[in-house]
Amino acid sequence: MSVETRSTAVVIPPVEPRKLAKVPFVELADGRLQGVVSSGSDIERVYVSSIGAGTHGLSCSTNNNRPCGGLRGAYPCKHLHALLDEAEVQYGRERVARYLRLDVEDGRSLAAGLKARHEPAPAATVFSGFLRHLAYLELPGSGEPIPELHWFPSVTRVEEER
Amino acid sequence: MLSSLFAGEPDSGIGDALGLAAAVDDGLVHGFARVDEDRVAALSALAAGFGGSPLREAVAEAADKIAAGSIADDHLFALAAARIALFGAVHDALLTRADAALGRKRAEWKGEPGPAAWSGSVSAEPNRARLGGAAMAHLLAGARSWLRELAITGWRGVDDDLVSASSQAIEAALAEPELRRLAVLLDGLAAELRAGSPIATMEHLPVRRWADLWSRALLLARDGGRAQRAEQAEPVSGRLFVLGADVHEHPTAVQVQVHGVLETSGGATRLVRASVSAAKVDTIVGPAIWRLLAGHQMLLTGLAERRALDLTDMPLLAGGDLIWRDDRARPGEAADPFTTARVHLGAALAPAAPPLERHPARIAEPVFVEDLSGVPLDTRRLPACGPLTPQLLAGATACVGLLRWDDGAWTVQPLGVETTVKKKRVGVHTSDWALGPADPKLAKAAGEAVEVLRERAGRLLRK
Numbered sequence: 001m002s003v004e005t006r007s008t009a010v011v012i013p014p015v016e017p018r019k020l021a022k023v024p025f026v027e028l029a030d031g032r033l034q035g036v037v038s039s040g041s042d043i044e045r046v047y048v049s050s051i052g053a054g055t056h057g058l059s060c061s062t063n064n065n066r067p068c069g070g071l072r073g074a075y076p077c078k079h080l081h082a083l084l085d086e087a088e089v090q091y092g093r094e095r096v097a098r099y100l101r102l103d104v105e106d107g108r109s110l111a112a113g114l115k116a117r118h119e120p121a122p123a124a125t126v127f128s129g130f131l132r133h134l135a136y137l138e139l140p141g142s143g144e145p146i147p148e149l150h151w152f153p154s155v156t157r158v159e160e161e162r
Numbered sequence: 163m164l165s166s167l168f169a170g171e172p173d174s175g176i177g178d179a180l181g182l183a184a185a186v187d188d189g190l191v192h193g194f195a196r197v198d199e200d201r202v203a204a205l206s207a208l209a210a211g212f213g214g215s216p217l218r219e220a221v222a223e224a225a226d227k228i229a230a231g232s233i234a235d236d237h238l239f240a241l242a243a244a245r246i247a248l249f250g251a252v253h254d255a256l257l258t259r260a261d262a263a264l265g266r267k268r269a270e271w272k273g274e275p276g277p278a279a280w281s282g283s284v285s286a287e288p289n290r291a292r293l294g295g296a297a298m299a300h301l302l303a304g305a306r307s308w309l310r311e312l313a314i315t316g317w318r319g320v321d322d323d324l325v326s327a328s329s330q331a332i333e334a335a336l337a338e339p340e341l342r343r344l345a346v347l348l349d350g351l352a353a354e355l356r357a358g359s360p361i362a363t364m365e366h367l368p369v370r371r372w373a374d375l376w377s378r379a380l381l382l383a384r385d386g387g388r389a390q391r392a393e394q395a396e397p398v399s400g401r402l403f404v405l406g407a408d409v410h411e412h413p414t415a416v417q418v419q420v421h422g423v424l425e426t427s428g429g430a431t432r433l434v435r436a437s438v439s440a441a442k443v444d445t446i447v448g449p450a451i452w453r454l455l456a457g458h459q460m461l462l463t464g465l466a467e468r469r470a471l472d473l474t475d476m477p478l479l480a481g482g483d484l485i486w487r488d489d490r491a492r493p494g495e496a497a498d499p500f501t502t503a504r505v506h507l508g509a510a511l512a513p514a515a516p517p518l519e520r521h522p523a524r525i526a527e528p529v530f531v532e533d534l535s536g537v538p539l540d541t542r543r544l545p546a547c548g549p550l551t552p553q554l555l556a557g558a559t560a561c562v563g564l565l566r567w568d569d570g571a572w573t574v575q576p577l578g579v580e581t582t583v584k585k586k587r588v589g590v591h592t593s594d595w596a597l598g599p600a601d602p603k604l605a606k607a608a609g610e611a612v613e614v615l616r617e618r619a620g621r622l623l624r625k
Contacts, residue, residue: 002366002569003366003367003368003371004366004367004368004369004370005369005370005569005570006368006370006371006568006569007370007371007374007521007522007523007568007569008371008523008568009368009371010542011354011357011358011368011371012353012354012357012412012413014447014546015444015445015447016447017445017447017448017450017546017607017611018445019607019610020445020610020611020614020615021610021614024445024614024615024618025445026445029356030322031322038618043621044621046622063622090445130622131622131623132333133443134443134615134618134619134622134623135619135623136336136414136441136442136443137441137442137443137454137612137615137616137619138619138623139336139337139440139441140339141438141439141440141441141454141455141457141458142339142342142438142439142440143436143437143438143458143485143486143487143488144342144437144483144485144486145417145419145435145437145479145483145485146342146343146346146410146415146417146437146439147343147519147524148343148346148347148350148375148378148382149346149410149411149412149415149417149419149439150410150523150524150526151350151371151374151375151523152350152410152411152412152415153409153410153411153542153543153575154409154410154411154416154543154545154546154547155542155543155544155545156542156544156545156546
């Protein structure tokens with residue numbers, strides 16, 4: 001069986017479960033690893049953090065666009081470290097490294113492979129993406145069949161290519 | 163005998179039908195804006211294949227016009243319809259073989275021939291549709307326009323901008339209960355296109371899969387997918403004996419589809435399905451998904467405690483799907499799924515498939531297998547929300563599952579297995595954790611994911 005001719009081929013590998021309290025949102029999108037990190041001190045505040053694929057441009061600010069005080073020049077702040085760690089749990093080390101085009105020896109943290117510099121990114125876009133993400137949980141459920149979901153089996157692993 | 167399916171020769175008619183459909187699949191890979199000689203020839207062959215069908219003129223015109231470089235919505239719709247008809251025929255051939263192998267009796271189709279054309283009027287259930295006819299038509303047009311762009315560009319040319327162009331239509335469709343099927347389908351397709359980016363350099367494209375999703379979406383975007391409507395349902399009362407639960411999931415949706423035997427007054431039995439679904443996000447996985455379905459407490463209790471469900475006036479559609487109203491169900495006496503399979507499965511009447519839903523991917527026939535030698539169990543399709551593992555399958559002595567077909571091969575997707583633990587026979591089922599996993603650590607983690615995100619939503623969304 002092959003991906004080409006299989007109606008129920010699994011295209012998106014299942015993500016690994018992780019604790020969401022610190023980093024409720026992570027995505028590999030728009031050429032960045034980006035996400036939202038909860039502030040450790042203020043429950044109302046969140047940080048929007050991102051790392052550019054290839055460029056490794058670092059960005060971190062609050063959702064109200066105040067720059068993160070911990071991000072200085074080429075050194076990632078604790079929010080960016082948390083983002084990278086959680087992305088590694090969710091997507092697996094290889095997928096994150098490939099997306100960011102990171103070259104790290106086995107056994108070292110992904111952050112060690114960043115050829116980092118400061119590069120402000122659009123926090124508002126990421127934050128509104130997070131709000132859209134949360135809005136899914138507010139949609140009502142249904143007791144009517146959705147036959148189209150037969151194309152989306154719940155799997156614990158992706159099939160081998162034969 | 164089931165084994166005749168696994169050992170049998172592939173049907174040559176199936177290969178021919180899939181070969182014709184490849185004209186559409188291949189066109190979608192490269193885009194209908196540029197069709198070379200080979201693709202023109204494939205489209206002509208497709209048109210010739212429909213020479214004796216009511217679709218003859220529409221498909222022939224589509225093939226001609228696309229070869230000449232002009233593409234209108236009707237042409238794309240004709241190609242999608244042709245593809246749906248071909249897969250429908252393959253479905254019928256496969257199901258006939260499966261029924262013969264299982265000795266299964268199947269009802270005749272008694273519902274409407276297909277979804278009523280979108281009339282522009284609001285639903286007969288006046289409180290359900292949020293949008294008026296004009297807004298609904300506008301939304302469907304938006305979805306069709308995105309699907310048209312995809313078809314013209316081809317998968318290989320799809321970039322982030324084209325994927326993002328779907329966001330508005332999907333968001334609006336998600337908010338409209340009438341369009342849930344279309345919204346869930348488009349959202350799943352868009353997520354896959356995004357994950358595949360850059361698709362131009364993807365090694366293996368899911369060619370048939372994406373063509374399946376595209377053609378179904380185009381059909382639903384035409385009429386809103388109103389094939390299964392509550393007002394077409396008949397109320398049924400009786401006892402539902404659960405066989406097992408099939409779980410479907412993509413990053414933003416989850417559906418638990420329960421297969422069971424419905425026994426109505428007089429003792430007649432038939433196969434039915436009950437489906438409950440919820441919107442979710444990608445980080446809610448594994449046992450956490452049951453939390454999202456907590457509004458269906460009677461169903462979840464029946465599943466977790468392995469009890470039959472007593473139904474009163476539950477709506478049942480002609481295709482065998484119950485429209486689940488949890489307040490019309492009560493968990494009743496204990497009913498082990500393996501006992502149900504042994505006692506009831508053989509004689510239960512199977513439902514007919516609604517005409518427009520006929521596709522091999524939808525074949526999911528409940529089966530009971532006591533001799534597992536030579537039976538290809540699908541070890542991939544084990545949902546993380548339940549306790550079934552490949553190790554448990556390896557030690558299984560019997561299995562309740564779904565007979566499925568994909569890419570030329572039959573498999574059995576396990577829903578539950580019987581195995582021996584400490585010399586005792588025990589059943590393990592995908593739905594055992596419907597009220598939460600037995601392991602307190604797993605149960606805590608499952609609860610936390612949903613709670614954290616709901617807390618964040620409560621704090622940030624309503625600012």
